[in-house]
Amino acid sequence: EVQLLESGGALVQPGGSLRLSCAASGFTISSYAVYWVRQAPGKGLEWVSTVSGSGTSTYYADSVEGRFTISRDSSKNTLYLQMSSLGAEDTAIYYCARDRVGSTGQLDYWGQGTLVTVSS
Amino acid sequence: DIQVTQSPSSLSASVGDRVTITCRASQSISSYLNWYQQKPGKAPKLLIYVASSLQSGVPSRFSGSGSGTDFTLTISSLQPEDFATYYCQQSYSTFRVAFGGGTTVQIK
Numbered sequence: 001e002v003q004l005l006e007s008g009g010a011l012v013q014p015g016g017s018l019r020l021s022c023a024a025s026g027f028t029i030s031s032y033a034v035y036w037v038r039q040a041p042g043k044g045l046e047w048v049s050t051v052s053g054s055g056t057s058t059y060y061a062d063s064v065e066g067r068f069t070i071s072r073d074s075s076k077n078t079l080y081l082q083m084s085s086l087g088a089e090d091t092a093i094y095y096c097a098r099d100r101v102g103s104t105g106q107l108d109y110w111g112q113g114t115l116v117t118v119s120s
Numbered sequence: 121d122i123q124v125t126q127s128p129s130s131l132s133a134s135v136g137d138r139v140t141i142t143c144r145a146s147q148s149i150s151s152y153l154n155w156y157q158q159k160p161g162k163a164p165k166l167l168i169y170v171a172s173s174l175q176s177g178v179p180s181r182f183s184g185s186g187s188g189t190d191f192t193l194t195i196s197s198l199q200p201e202d203f204a205t206y207y208c209q210q211s212y213s214t215f216r217v218a219f220g221g222g223t224t225v226q227i228k
Contacts, residue, residue, distance in 0.1 A: 044221050045156075105210075105213070
C-alpha cells in the first residue's frame, strides 16, 4: 500500500528555518517525481516544489525560490523540504504527493499534511 | 507560467442535481488538466486526469471534458458525499504544476 507521511511541522518565528520530511512506503521515490504542495488556512492549493524521479532536477515556485530546498534520501525512501527565511506567508499545511506514473504531473497519492505556522 | 482559473468559486446544489464546474487555462494545455476533490481536514484526492480519464475507484458519476484552454468537470447526480471543494490543475508543465482557486460545492 502506497503511503506518504509528513512530519516536521512546527511553530517557528519569522526569519527562522525548518525542515519537513515525507516518509514514503509502498513505492520507491527514485522511480517517481514527488511534489510539495501547500495550503494556507482557508485558502486553495499552491504548488511549492518538485524533484524529478531521477533526482537530478528540482523545481520551485517563484514564491519560495532561493529560500526552500527540496531533496531526497533514496536509502531512507524519504523526501525533504528545507525552508529558510520563513515569513507569515509561508504559514500553511504542507503536503507531499506522488506522481501517478513517474512524471506526468498527476498527483495520485498524498500525505495527510504537516502544519507550519510562522509567528512571533 | 501557465495559470488556471475556475468558476464559479462556490455553488449551492441539491442531492441529485447535475453540477458543472469550469476551468480555463491561460494558454493551450492540450489535455493536460486534472481534477481533485478535497474534503475539510483531508488531503486532496485525484478524480480525473488528462481531462477525461477517471482515476481508479472514482464513481462514474464524475466526468471530465475539454481540451486546449477550456475544461469541465461534471457530476451527473450529486450525492451527499460529493459536497466538497474541487480543484483543477494543469500538468502541461509537468514539474511546475498549477492549481485553480477551487470551487466549493455546498448543500442548497
